[in-house]
Amino acid sequence: MLVTKFSDTVRLETEGDLAVVRVDNPPVNALSADVRAGLKAAFDAVGANADITAIVLACDGRTFIAGADIREFGKPMQGPSLHDVEEAIENVGKPVVAAIHGTALGGGLEVALACHWRVAVPSAKCGLPEVKLGLLPGAGGTQRLPRLVGAEAALKMVTGGDHVPAKKAHAMGLVDELADEGGLEAAAIAFARKAVAEGKPLRRIRDMDEKLAEARANPGLFDEFRKANARKFRGFEAPEANIKCIEAAVNLPFDEGMKFERDAFMKLMTGSQSAAQRYVFFSEREAAKIPNLDGDVKPRAIGKVAIIGAGTMGGGIAMNFANVGIPVTIIEMKDEALQRGLGVIRKNYENTAAKGRISADDVEKRMGCLTGSLDLASVAEADLVIEAVFENMDIKKEVFTKLDALAKPGAILATNTSYLDVDEIASVTKRPGDVLGLHFFSPANVMRLLEIVRAEKTASDVLVTALDLARKIGKVGVVAGVCHGFIGNRMLAARQREAQKLILEGAMPWDVDRVLYDFGMPMGPFQMGDLAGLDIGWSKETSKGETVRDLLCEMDRRGQKTGAGFYDYDEKRVGSPSPVTEKIILDLSAKAGIKRRSISDEEILERCLYPMVNEGAKILEEGKAYRASDIDIVWINGYGWPVYRGGPMFWGELVGLDKVLKRMQEFETTMGADFKPSALLERLVREGKGFSAA
Ligand code: 3HC
Ligand code: NAI
Numbered sequence: 010m011l012v013t014k015f016s017d018t019v020r021l022e023t024e025g026d027l028a029v030v031r032v033d034n035p036p037v038n039a040l041s042a043d044v045r046a047g048l049k050a051a052f053d054a055v056g057a058n059a060d061i062t063a064i065v066l067a068c069d070g071r072t073f074i075a076g077a078d079i080r081e082f083g084k085p086m087q088g089p090s091l092h093d094v095e096e097a098i099e100n101v102g103k104p105v106v107a108a109i110h111g112t113a114l115g116g117g118l119e120v121a122l123a124c125h126w127r128v129a130v131p132s133a134k135c136g137l138p139e140v141k142l143g144l145l146p147g148a149g150g151t152q153r154l155p156r157l158v159g160a161e162a163a164l165k166m167v168t169g170g171d172h173v174p175a176k177k178a179h180a181m182g183l184v185d186e187l188a189d190e191g192g193l194e195a196a197a198i199a200f201a202r203k204a205v206a207e208g209k210p211l212r213r214i215r216d217m218d219e220k221l222a223e224a225r226a227n228p229g230l231f232d233e234f235r236k237a238n239a240r241k242f243r244g245f246e247a248p249e250a251n252i253k254c255i256e257a258a259v260n261l262p263f264d265e266g267m268k269f270e271r272d273a274f275m276k277l278m279t280g281s282q283s284a285a286q287r288y289v290f291f292s293e294r295e296a297a298k299i300p301n302l303d304g305d306v307k308p309r310a311i312g313k314v315a316i317i318g319a320g321t322m323g324g325g326i327a328m329n330f331a332n333v334g335i336p337v338t339i340i341e342m343k344d345e346a347l348q349r350g351l352g353v354i355r356k357n358y359e360n361t362a363a364k365g366r367i368s369a370d371d372v373e374k375r376m377g378c379l380t381g382s383l384d385l386a387s388v389a390e391a392d393l394v395i396e397a398v399f400e401n402m403d404i405k406k407e408v409f410t411k412l413d414a415l416a417k418p419g420a421i422l423a424t425n426t427s428y429l430d431v432d433e434i435a436s437v438t439k440r441p442g443d444v445l446g447l448h449f450f451s452p453a454n455v456m457r458l459l460e461i462v463r464a465e466k467t468a469s470d471v472l473v474t475a476l477d478l479a480r481k482i483g484k485v486g487v488v489a490g491v492c493h494g495f496i497g498n499r500m501l502a503a504r505q506r507e508a509q510k511l512i513l514e515g516a517m518p519w520d521v522d523r524v525l526y527d528f529g530m531p532m533g534p535f536q537m538g539d540l541a542g543l544d545i546g547w548s549k550e551t552s553k554g555e556t557v558r559d560l561l562c563e564m565d566r567r568g569q570k571t572g573a574g575f576y577d578y579d580e581k582r583v584g585s586p587s588p589v590t591e592k593i594i595l596d597l598s599a600k601a602g603i604k605r606r607s608i609s610d611e612e613i614l615e616r617c618l619y620p621m622v623n624e625g626a627k628i629l630e631e632g633k634a635y636r637a638s639d640i641d642i643v644w645i646n647g648y649g650w651p652v653y654r655g656g657p658m659f660w661g662e663l664v665g666l667d668k669v670l671k672r673m674q675e676f677e678t679t680m681g682a683d684f685k686p687s688a689l690l691e692r693l694v695r696e697g698k699g700f701s702a703a
Contacts, residue, residue: 019047
């Protein structure tokens with residue numbers, strides 16, 4: 010075999026009349042400038058080499074090309090473009106077969122689509138995930154894919170960005186042949202040789218029209234698709250741009266479609282949404298890293314988990330582990346509570362199975378991972394214990410004192426507390442190094458965020474284990490320090506405070522909710538309150554009747570579950586502004602001597618969000634978050650902050666930290682200390698820097 014290097018990351022292996030062009034750019038074989046240059050040169054060379062009759066494009070390492078190199082985005086283009094590479098492949102004049110393992114994503118799949126055929130192992134996945142980065146496939150993906158799989162399937166792939174398993178891709182026509190695991194290259198070579206032997210005409214996808222003709226016969230297709238997905242796409246620019254490109258593929262000649270795609274791609278690339286979404290991609294990965302760790306800290310093995318409390322949170326938390334086959338013991342005080350908890354879990358799984366997302370077998374398999382117990386001593390074998398009992402310090406301390414006596418040495422003891430001081434909880438044990446907070450979000454089996462609360466004495470390997478485990482159960486772990494409400498709820502409190510003040514000063518709950526919904530949040534603070542239940546942490550006995558919430562609860566308007574809260578609800582739980590709430594608010598304003606005024610949407614937004622940015626800055630300056638981007642990841646994954654706005658800290662910078670500071674100072678002058686700017690915010694503005702310099 011003759012090996013020729015065409016760049017640091019691309020080599021050509023020739024044996025007789027066969028050439029394998031190989032990419033080796035770990036970890037994911039992204040299409041860096043060096044890879045593009047190597048591929049272009051390699052294909053130009055094999056094209057010119059009359060001895061070569063067939064070519065396979067393959068990748069070293071864990072995956073086929075997983076896309077363009079996102080780190081190069083926004084920088085000046087170097088070397089050949091991806092279009093140049095694809096043209097070299099498509100027009101090389103001999104059969105090219107892509108050998109796909111791992112993931113062929115984005116530009117990687119687009120390169121594979123420029124090949125004449127695709128062979129994949131069953132474990133491989135194909136996808137055009139650009140939409141998740143606020144982009145569209147900018148190297149012909151939107152033009153070639155619908156020619157191969159039809160406009161409808163292409164629309165789903167480009168706007169959903171999901172990874173399609175090889176078997177499905179094969180059924181769709183995206184992959185031409187499935188190879189045995191481990192036999193990929195042999196199969197791709199055999200495929201290429203067969204094409205030569207049979208004199209198969211080279212299939213250039215750009216020349217195909219049959220599937221497009223089908224789409225042209227169904228012109229309503231695109232608007233139906235838009236309508237069906239309007240809610241999912243709300244606020245995002247990229248899905249619509251993707252749809253327009255598929256429309257262009259159907260209606261324009263290939264080269265014009267390519268130009269249309271390129272222009273649309275550049276527009277998205279230079280916009281703020283894609284910048285935000287790319288930032289989120291890297292921030293999410295960054296959050297898994299603990300700065301300044303001493304040496305190579307290994308995670309502890311977690312083979313068994315115990316959860317104390319089978320309530321709202323305990324049950325949901327247990328599901329995360331059962332989903333990945335980790336056995337869980339759920340411990341309750343009374344059998345009734347235990348059975349209720351297990352029943353809710355079963356029902357959740359059965360609902361998922363009814364939707365076809367898991368099989369009936371999966372339901373039993375997952376339930377089989379769960380064991381109930383009424384004896385705290387059952388924690389003895391657990392490597393990780395998660396406490397999810399009532400939010401009460403005395404109870405938690407009692408539980409941790411017992412856990413300390415019962416859990417095996419080296420077991421990690423975690424609390425799911427939302428607000429309580431994890432240092433204080435750890436202090437009742439003789440092993441505070443093993444104690445930390447694992448703050449799941451409700452519903453715990455759904456929400457992606459896991460706040461990992463690092464107490465003063467939490468050991469490094471315990472933190473590393475928690476981050477590792479978060480990834481294993483499909484969560485995004487973010488480390489927070491001990492403070493009231495940690496990162497997420499602490500910032501939420503700042504927003505809630507302003508929302509409550511705004512309705513007494515002149516706005517109505519539905520005004521505040523509308524502004525935040527239009528900003529891109531899934532719902533506003535009052536809708537959220539109604540959904541969660543206004544009586545969380547409220548009781549008739551202790552109610553002072555001083556706040557709108559007190560008065561609503563006293564009238565048994567406790568939110569959606571009682572048919573009324575801030576809003577009135579119909580039988581389908583659709584809310585409408587309530588005259589009752591309005592009167593309560595007007596009366597309370599009058600009682601407090603507040604002269605109500607008209608409040609602009611702009612002020613509502615600034616009042617709700619700038620204090621959050623400011624609180625985030627305080628969290629950062631107090632060292633309660635490692636990085637500003639961690640704070641953004643919390644808000645995106647735990648509270649539905651629109652990903653296309655990058656999180657509160659990213660958004661604050663986009664608005665301009667100087668502008669945020671100026672408004673905070675103005676509000677402080679007129680409305681007092683709630684708006685006192687953080688020292689960090691003041692310093693950054695003075696120095697003209699962003700949060701990443703904090
Ligand atoms: N460019 C640059 N770096 C990338 C990258 C990319 N496309 N994809 C992954 N990386 C980096 C990650 O940042 C990470 O770096 P780190 O170790 O320094 O944190 C490292 O590669 C490993 O990534 P993961 O931790 O995510 O590894 P996994 O094995 O969990 O996942 C993956 C692998 C499924 C490929 C996942 O990384 C992924 O989804 N990557 C992005 C794929 C993508 O979006 N491709 C489209 C890019 S846009 C495009 O192609 C435009 C074109 O149309 C013109
Ligand atoms: P819950 O009231 O629904 O469940 C608590 C369960 O713990 C009850 O079933 C109770 O019987 C059981 N329990 C109490 N003491 C026990 C003991 N000594 N041994 C065994 N079981 C015991 O409460 P929820 O909502 O699940 O909250 C649990 C914890 O999670 C709290 O600390 C809460 O702050 C936190 N949390 C709650 C969130 C939510 O949205 N509900 C979100 C994030 C955290």
